[in-house]
Amino acid sequence: MSHLTDSPAWRALVAHQRELADVHMRTLFAHDPDRGARLRVQWGALLLDFAKNRVTDETMTLLYQLADARELRARIDGLFAGEHINHTEDRAVMHMALRNPVDQPAFVDGEDVMPAVRAELDHMARLSGRVRDGSWRGATGERITDVVNIGIGGSDLGPVMVCEALKPYQRPDLRVHFVSNVDGAHLGATIAHLDPATTLFIVASKTFTTRETLTNAHSARRWLLRGLSQHPAQLTVEAADATLVARHFVALSTNAAGVAAFGIDPANMLRFWDWVGGRYSLWSSIGLSIAIAVGMPQFEQLLAGGHDADTRFRSLPWHQNLPVILAMLGVWYHNFFHAESHAILPYDQSLHRFPAYFQQGDMESNGKRVDHDGEPITDYSTGPVVWGEPGTNGQHAFFQLLHQGTHLVPTDFLAPVESHYGEPDVGADHHAILLANCLAQTEALMRGKTSAEAQAELLASGLSATDVAALLPHKVFPGNRPSNTLLFPKLTPFELGRLIAVYEHKIFVQGSIWGVNSFDQWGVELGKQLANAILPEIQGDEVVSVMHDSSTAGLIAWIRGQRR
Ligand code: G6Q
Numbered sequence: 001m002s003h004l005t006d007s008p009a010w011r012a013l014v015a016h017q018r019e020l021a022d023v024h025m026r027t028l029f030a031h032d033p034d035r036g037a038r039l040r041v042q043w044g045a046l047l048l049d050f051a052k053n054r055v056t057d058e059t060m061t062l063l064y065q066l067a068d069a070r071e072l073r074a075r076i077d078g079l080f081a082g083e084h085i086n087h088t089e090d091r092a093v094m095h096m097a098l099r100n101p102v103d104q105p106a107f108v109d110g111e112d113v114m115p116a117v118r119a120e121l122d123h124m125a126r127l128s129g130r131v132r133d134g135s136w137r138g139a140t141g142e143r144i145t146d147v148v149n150i151g152i153g154g155s156d157l158g159p160v161m162v163c164e165a166l167k168p169y170q171r172p173d174l175r176v177h178f179v180s181n182v183d184g185a186h187l188g189a190t191i192a193h194l195d196p197a198t199t200l201f202i203v204a205s206k207t208f209t210t211r212e213t214l215t216n217a218h219s220a221r222r223w224l225l226r227g228l229s230q231h232p233a234q235l236t237v238e239a240a241d242a243t244l245v246a247r248h249f250v251a252l253s254t255n256a257a258g259v260a261a262f263g264i265d266p267a268n269m270l271r272f273w274d275w276v277g278g279r280y281s282l283w284s285s286i287g288l289s290i291a292i293a294v295g296m297p298q299f300e301q302l303l304a305g306g307h308d309a310d311t312r313f314r315s316l317p318w319h320q321n322l323p324v325i326l327a328m329l330g331v332w333y334h335n336f337f338h339a340e341s342h343a344i345l346p347y348d349q350s351l352h353r354f355p356a357y358f359q360q361g362d363m364e365s366n367g368k369r370v371d372h373d374g375e376p377i378t379d380y381s382t383g384p385v386v387w388g389e390p391g392t393n394g395q396h397a398f399f400q401l402l403h404q405g406t407h408l409v410p411t412d413f414l415a416p417v418e419s420h421y422g423e424p425d426v427g428a429d430h431h432a433i434l435l436a437n438c439l440a441q442t443e444a445l446m447r448g449k450t451s452a453e454a455q456a457e458l459l460a461s462g463l464s465a466t467d468v469a470a471l472l473p474h475k476v477f478p479g480n481r482p483s484n485t486l487l488f489p490k491l492t493p494f495e496l497g498r499l500i501a502v503y504e505h506k507i508f509v510q511g512s513i514w515g516v517n518s519f520d521q522w523g524v525e526l527g528k529q530l531a532n533a534i535l536p537e538i539q540g541d542e543v544v545s546v547m548h549d550s551s552t553a554g555l556i557a558w559i560r561g562q563r564r
Contacts (some may be wrong), residue, residue, distance in 0.1 A: 005380055007069050009066040014336065026480075043312055045495070048484060050325060052483045053483075054332075064318040064328065067328060067509070072513075075512045079093060092108045094106065095275075095504075102117065123285075129296065132174065138196075139197065139235050146175050146199045148177045148220065149289040150204065151205055151286070155278060163290055165354070169493065197228065203250070203251045207253075208253045208259055221249065251269045256269060283302075303497060306500060307501075309323070309498045323503070323505035323506040326412070327510045335381065341385040343410070344411075345390070346413075347413060351390065352389070362386040366383035367383040368383065368518075395437065395441065404477060417489050446481065446482075448481075454477075541560075
């Protein structure tokens with residue numbers, strides 16, 4: 001493969017960007033009445049309108065040519081064929097198998113993994129079913145009312161995001177909580193209101209070595225054993241620690257030995273495999289908290305939605321391929337307009353953790369500075385900063401910068417046409433107001449407000465010519481700010497699953513264009529190593545290592561002084 005920026009496809013885009021740089025989207029819309037109808041694609045009930053982008057048909061063609069030049073089709077085939085595309089960890093990337101129909105094979109290293117996937121799904125169904133129907137009993141014979149998922153990163157963000165998104169499918173008598181931060185405030189505040197007799201802990205850790213998770217899990221076990229030993233209700237089982245832990249702890253992991261060493265009954269362990277990356281693991285056993293929260297049939301719907309996206313992504317041509325379109329538009333702005341960030345803006349409060357989830361998904365996947373061969377990437381940038389918050393809240397916070405700041409921030413607006421919440425408790429007007437705001441923002445970002453329009457408004461308000469002149473520059477909106485709009489009928493488990501898989505594949509496509517390994521995460525290691533060295537220095541009285549710089553050494557000394 002030729003070097004990216006030397007390729008004819010890349011150079012054609014550089015030249016094309018020069019032609020389009022000063023073209024306003026208002027002009028593109030004015031000269032092309034069909035633009036809105038043409039620049040859209042539908043996957044089932046999921047609609048992507050990408051007409052409000054700084055693109056023409058030629059731009060899209062050139063972007064697809066770049067995808068071809070990077071052999072995207074072969075990369076997709078390799079992904080689904082279970083090739084070890086995560087080459088720095090020598091692993092396949094096959095989380096798609098987790099949402100594959102069980103009667104269709106999926107191969108990893110020559111083995112059909114579907115029987116094992118089905119077995120874990122069955123285990124998950126039994127376990128979540130027992131918690132939900134009350135046949136899982138705690139050590140005092142009571143049913144479980146609260147489930148606490150202890151995990152971090154990929155073992156937390158996905159389940160949290162989905163559980164928040166699917167709140168309308170949850171029961172009030174079975175609450176799911178998430179503890180991730182090693183800050184004792186997180187665990188402490190969560191368990192403060194819980195009864196150990198009716199609490200089930202899920203320790204979710206692929207490696208079962210993550211310090212934050214194990215620290216929280218050990219503290220949770222201590223709290224549980226102390227709480228049960230002093231509990232007013234009598235134990236219905238023997239008071240041995242192992243028996244009590246067996247009634248109140250399950251584990252989700254690839255590390256059976258680590259789980260056993262912690263003291264969790266292997267019968268209470270759900271497994272998954274090293275071909276499931278942490279940030280792609282909500283579809284696996286890591287999703288147990290989701291299955292408990294919404295029930296296995298809904299979890300299976302989530303999987304079905306993900307599979308629907310997989311099927312379309314694998315087979316459709318680029319111009320109908322939603323993740324490819326989103327990815328290539330992202331490349332267009334990031335590499336050719338030098339936009340450094342990308343905002344995900346769900347107009348749906350239930351999706352309030354969706355931006356955070358894909359902040360990890362995207363930034364941990366494509367935040368890489370060397371290519372597949374380990375060569376430094378010096379002449380193009382990879383992985384934008386991904387951020388976002390739900391609308392309309394964002395409008396009253398950071399949208400000012402989107403409209404009138406000096407940065408170009410491409411945006412995705414996501415909204416369900418219908419809400420789960422309505423009469424009699426919530427007025428029907430809420431959702432119409434929300435949607436009106438969503439569309440108004442995309443229109444405002446695209447159109448802006450010209451100087452002439454702003455001036456006419458100011459004059460009509462009765463201001464003097466002098467005041468108008470002084471205010472005018474502040475009232476102008478340049479517009480020409482790109483957005484994608486993704487609409488779906490209602491946030492069902494199926495639609496959510498499809499949406500998540502679309503964004504996953506978008507990340508894969510961008511990683512393919514940039515030539516990086518989207519599936520490793522070595523960048524999180526250094527901080528962990530240094531924290532291990534600093535921990536005893538903060539805890540103990542030993543001399544602070546001379547290996548530290550003077551700033552870090554000074555901060556350690558300060559903390560030690562204050563702690564005394
Ligand atoms: C995700 C990362 C990372 C990981 C956490 C938790 O892709 O690998 O976020 O999920 O570090 O790891 P464990 O599940 O092994 O505890």
